[in-house]
Amino acid sequence: MVQxxxxxxxxxxxxxxxxxxxxxxxxxxxxxxxATWIKRKGSKNYxxxxxxxxxxxxPEDIKNLAKKLIPWRKGPIEISDFEIDAEWRSxxxxxxxxxxxxxxxxxxxxDIGCNNGYFMFEMAKQKPELVLGIDPVLHYQTQxxxxxxxxxxxxxxxxxxxxxxLNYFNEFFDTIFSMGIIYHHRHPIxxxxxxxxxxxxGGQVILETIGIPGKDPVALFPxxxxxxxxxxxxxxTLNCLIAWxxxxxxxxxxxxxxxxxTPEEQRSTEWSTNQSLQDFLDPRDPTxxxxxxxxxRRFCLSMKKKE
Numbered sequence: 001m002v003q004x005x006x007x008x009x010x011x012x013x014x015x016x017x018x019x020x021x022x023x024x025x026x027x028x029x030x031x032x033x034x035a036t037w038i039k040r041k042g043s044k045n046y047x048x049x050x051x052x053x054x055x056x057x058x059p060e061d062i063k064n065l066a067k068k069l070i071p072w073r074k075g076p077i078e079i080s081d082f083e084i085d086a087e088w089r090s091x092x093x094x095x096x097x098x099x100x101x102x103x104x105x106x107x108x109x110x111d112i113g114c115n116n117g118y119f120m121f122e123m124a125k126q127k128p129e130l131v132l133g134i135d136p137v138l139h140y141q142t143q144x145x146x147x148x149x150x151x152x153x154x155x156x157x158x159x160x161x162x163x164x165x166l167n168y169f170n171e172f173f174d175t176i177f178s179m180g181i182i183y184h185h186r187h188p189i190x191x192x193x194x195x196x197x198x199x200x201x202g203g204q205v206i207l208e209t210i211g212i213p214g215k216d217p218v219a220l221f222p223x224x225x226x227x228x229x230x231x232x233x234x235x236x237t238l239n240c241l242i243a244w245x246x247x248x249x250x251x252x253x254x255x256x257x258x259x260x261x262t263p264e265e266q267r268s269t270e271w272s273t274n275q276s277l278q279d280f281l282d283p284r285d286p287t288x289x290x291x292x293x294x295x296x297r298r299f300c301l302s303m304k305k306k307e
Contacts, residue, residue, distance in 0.1 A: 015157060019172070021169065023167075027168050031160065034136065049069060053065065054149070062080050069139070072143065075087075085271050087267065087276055100256045104174075106127070109123055109177070113178070119177060120133045121147065134163075167194060167198075178191075180210070182209050183235055184231050188244060189248060205302070208299070209236070211297045220294070224291070227296060228275075238299050242301065251305070255300075261298050265277075281295055
């Protein structure tokens with residue numbers, strides 16, 4: 001049964017009731033508090049979209065409503081008779097990882113920093129027991145609700161929780177995705193420990209991040225910005241990322257991919273902002289960011305929690 005939450009705060013987490021190893025009281029308290037965010041000044045556009053969505057029928061009206069939620073970061077997404085050509089070609093990332101996934105059927109899955117839910121809808125095709133996406137951003141929750149209105153994926157949910165709330169889930173998930181998240185937080189080792197704690201024994205983590213080239217197990221700590229991004233802490237080499245996984249006692253660590261990030265995968269479109277990867281790199285030397293740091297690569301690991 002699809003449980004569609006068009007307006008945040010209409011329900012709390014009934015879909016988690018009856019499961020052990022969860023601090024449901026704390027989770028629902030946070031969700032209820034954050035449900036009020038849509039009433040803040042500056043959030044009127046989101047409320048308008050969600051209110052109009054059930055009444056919108058024609059492809060042109062649906063497209064116009066989707067455009068009110070620009071920028072779209074993850075895609076491409078096909079709805080009705082049009083495509084949301086988002087900034088990121090997330091389908092390329094999914095192609096890289098899908099053959100490394102343990103079967104998702106009847107499993108509990110967490111997508112940390114899920115954005116608009118692009119990967120969650122891909123996961124849902126394997127008929128898992130539960131897909132939970134967390135991201136404390138109202139813009140992304142509204143985009144997810146917009147998409148779920150059309151996809152109606154069963155057992156797929158979005159909550160405005162953050163990585164700091166993983167300690168409310170103890171050995172609960174079979175598979176955890178952390179894609180493009182770890183470098184946005186100041187404590188990468190603690191983040192991996194929290195992920196491991198939320199994972200069942202034998203469970204799998206898909207860890208994807210930007211990184212820098214190099215053989216040494218080191219990480220760049222930019223003084224200010226990296227590729228025009230402020231909220232960047234540690235940008236590791238691949239061997240540094242693998243070392244983090246070893247230090248936090250994950251096993252069966254496997255490199256899924258090590259690729260240079262190119263404009264094929266991240267670029268400006270009519271559905272995004274007017275700046276993207278090419279604007280973040282040195283125009284005279286694309287091997288460097290605009291600040292002079294090594295240009296980003298994308299690393300992805302598969303790793304497991306010991307049985």
